[in-house]
Amino acid sequence: MRTLQVLCLEISIVLLPSSLQFLRNLHTLTLCLPNYELENITAIGELLNLEILSFCAxxxxxxxxxxxxxxxxxxxxxxxxxxxxxxxxxxxxxLVRLQELYMIGSFSNWEADKGESKEEM
Structure with missing residues (x-):
């Protein structure tokens, strides 16, 4: 599967498969991981050719x-x-080439760093 370019996973898992890091030609990754406490998503950082990451977890x-x-x-x-x-x-x-960032429904409890209050933002 070294030539795989698009992967869409809609599964219930706790850990991403370690084999994910070997998909070096992957350009698009869609992960829909409902209702499970996903422990580690750092393997995504190995997908250096990734252009589109859609992440619903x-x-x-x-x-x-x-x-x-x-x-x-x-x-x-x-x-x-x-x-x-x-x-x-x-x-x-x-993410120096980032053109689109979607965050609908994310950051409901987001607070500023360095002691700033929400009113100061």
């Missing part, structure tokens, strides 16, 4: 810094990441 609380290594990413869809509270520092700035 209500249980994810932190978008890890490894996502920031996806320098070819043009679209990041975090729609439906209902419990997302934090994007690790440097992730968005590392």
């Amino acid at each position: 209500p249980s994810v609380k932190v978008l890890p810094e490894e996502i920031g290594r996806l320098a070819n990413l043009t679209l990041l869809d975090l729609t439906g990441c209902l419990h997302l509270e934090r994007i690790s520092p440097g992730v968005i700035s590392g």
Whole structure:
């Protein structure tokens, strides 16, 4: 499956398969992981050719810094990441080709860093 370019997973899992990191030609990854506490999504950071990442996982609380290594990413869809509270520092700035960012229904409890209150933002 080394030539696979598009992968859509709509499954109930706790861990992403470690074999995901070997899909080096993957350009599009859609993950819909409903209602499970996903423990580790850092393997996505190994998919350096990824251009589109659509990620609907209500249980994810932190978008890890490894996502920031996806320098070819043009679209990041975090729609439906209902419990997302934090994007690790440097992730968005590392996505130098990012053109589209969707966050509908995400960050319901988002607060500013460095002690800023919501009113100061």
